[in-house]
Amino acid sequence: MSHAFVKSERLQKLPPYLFAEIDRKKKAAIAAGKDVINLGVGDPDRPTPRPIIESLQKNVEVPSYHQYALDQGAPELRQSIADFYQRRYGIALDPASEILPLIGSKEGLAHFPLAVLNPGDISLVPDPCYPVYRSSSMFAGADVYTMPLVPELGFLPDLDAIPADVYARARLMFLNYPNNPTAGMADRAFFEKVVALAHQYDFVIAQDAAYNEMYYDEPALSILEIPGAKDVAVEFHSLSKTFNMTGWRVGFAVGNPAIVGALGQIKANTDSGIFTAIQMAAKTALDQYEILTPPIRDMYRQRRDAFVDALGKAGWKVKSPQSTFYVWIPCPAGVSSADMAGRILEEASVVLTPGLGFGRTADGFIRAALTVETPRLLEAVDRIAKLKF
Ligand SMILES: Cc1ncc(COP(=O)(O)O)c(C=O)c1O
Secondary structure, eight states: OOSOOOOOHHHHTSOOOTTHHHHHHHHHHHHTTOOOEEOOSOOOOSOOOHHHHHHHHHHTTOGGGGSOOTTSSOHHHHHHHHHHHHHHHOOOOOTTTSEEEESSHHHHHHHHHHHHOOTTOEEEEEESOOTHHHHHHHHTTOEEEEEEOOGGGTTOOOGGGSOHHHHHHEEEEEEOSSOTTTOOOOOHHHHHHHHHHHHHHTOEEEEEOTTTTOBSSSOOOOGGGSTTHHHHEEEEEESTTTTTOGGGOOEEEEEOHHHHHHHHHHHHTTOOOOOHHHHHHHHHHHHTHHHHHHHHHHHHHHHHHHHHHHHHHTTOOOOOOSBSSEEEEEOOTTOOHHHHHHHHHHHHOEEOEEGGGGOGGGTTEEEEEOOSOHHHHHHHHHHHHTOOO
16 A cells, blocks of 8 residues: 555544553553452453353254354244343333344444434433444434433433433434443433433434343333333343353344334344354343343342442442442542542552543543452452552
8 A cells, every 4th residue: 555544534533442541551460460350341250151051052053053144133032032021021022023133232232323313413422321322323423412421310311401402403312221330220200201302302212221130129121111112212132241141242122113123224234143053042041031140130239239338348438339230439539530540450450440431421430340259359449448549
């Protein structure tokens, strides 16, 4: 090539990758032989439950599963998702038109704006958030309008603060409850209000329910439980955290058939389905949801209680999360999240994620993921407690 390569404008417009500095420090600490405790990544440490592994082992032997999975989801998996939804949420879904298996929920969330947004439309995106909502909206040429999530409002966006002319141009609103990174939960009244606004202003709701099955007391709601939601909403689910299956890449979208169908059309032009043996293993997981998930929830509950209790004894006032495996820790006054995470990594060899990486609103917080065993969590608190801020 005679000229230097220039990245596409859509890539150039992306905000800088704010975890790069922490990544660099983490690798340096590991290379220096430090005993690093990694609470930085939302990736379950325990293995996938046995019945799901055995299902994959069996299904990998079926020759027809070795071919392209062209049905946009095996009919058996679609039916299993419909049955799960009926049992868990009391909602009937049509397996043929209201359910779409995904190569992990990230894949669906990343493609969704291409099905919904035109250049110049507004995409309403929470801050902090899983970064994919913002980048995928930008890839679709949309203008991103930021909805701050603050503790005073329970990490729900202030829907009344969004100007009418913004709502008028909005075609998509991303939501994520239970929330990463704040662990906020949406109640019925909030979902009702969003659904009413979506009807009034004619926008689509993408509710990311990746953590819906990781609750501790009150089960998390499906937005589709709200009357009228199916006209305007699609909900994204993931088997990743629910069943310790992040590497397997399987999730699903449910909701309005026209909108789910539009996402299916993008996918038909993009991928060729999920390996059918994995789809059958996902079916096994969902069919055994009631057996497989309570021990996982109990394990995180026990870790959460130990970690939050130890932080409290060390003088850190932290709210105990009611869902997700994230603890959202306020930084001491005047300390930025990047400085705090940087010092904790350098001086205590504990990896935490600075809130700023999820959005500007979150600079006063750092996130801990409960993805190591309890003794290591307690060791992490011991080390952090020795630091002075
Ligand atoms: C809020 C949120 N949504 C979606 C995902 C993606 O999950 P999946 O493994 O299903 O792609 C994650 C993963 O961390 C997440 O935190």
